Amino acid sequence: MALFDKGDQHHRQALDFLSSFTGELLATTPVLTEVCYLLDFNVAAQVDFIRWVSEGALTLVELDRKDLLRIAELAQKYADLPMDFADASLVAIGERLEIRQIATIDTDFHLYRMQGKTAFRNIFFS
Numbered sequence: 761m762a763l764f765d766k767g768d769q770h771h772r773q774a775l776d777f778l779s780s781f782t783g784e785l786l787a788t789t790p791v792l793t794e795v796c797y798l799l800d801f802n803v804a805a806q807v808d809f810i811r812w813v814s815e816g817a818l819t820l821v822e823l824d825r826k827d828l829l830r831i832a833e834l835a836q837k838y839a840d841l842p843m844d845f846a847d848a849s850l851v852a853i854g855e856r857l858e859i860r861q862i863a864t865i866d867t868d869f870h871l872y873r874m875q876g877k878t879a880f881r882n883i884f885f886s
Contacts, residue, residue, distance in 0.1 A: 761798045762865055764805045764812075770865045777863065777884055785863065787818045827852040831849040834872075841868060854880065 762770035763778065781793040792813060799805045813820075825867075831848040837846075847868060854860070855874045862869055873879055 761795050761809075764795075764799055764809045765802075773884070774865075781863070781883075785818045786821050786859070787813075788821055788846070788853060790823075790846040790849045792820070793847040794844070821853045821857070823849055823852070823877060824856075827856060830855065838858075838872070842872070843868070843872070845860065847872065 762768040763774040765771060768774075792810075795809055796806050799809060812818075827849065830852040831845065834843055834848040834851055835845075837843075843851075847866065850862065851872055851874060854862070860874075860881055861883050862877060862880045864882060865884065869880050869882060
């Protein structure tokens, strides 16, 4: 979201990150929904985001039944935070695809653990 919100404190950092990042960015549909919701103050920003995704900036990973079961487990495990559906979807696909890196400004990801108690490495702030 910071990339499309010029008033966000992390906007410049998001621009710099994407200008030097050479990997593949993955997301889920729940993440897209959350970003559009958070950009609801500006329809133009929502449209820019949707176009950016449609041009291939992100690879959308579909959730399967096992992911949904894992999301339910994660929601129970992190009920005290609580963990939202978008965050849980990223943890679930991270586990399934064995991806330990994440690029996010969401501070909850320093608390989340994958199976085996493996922490994510947030490459956005590295």
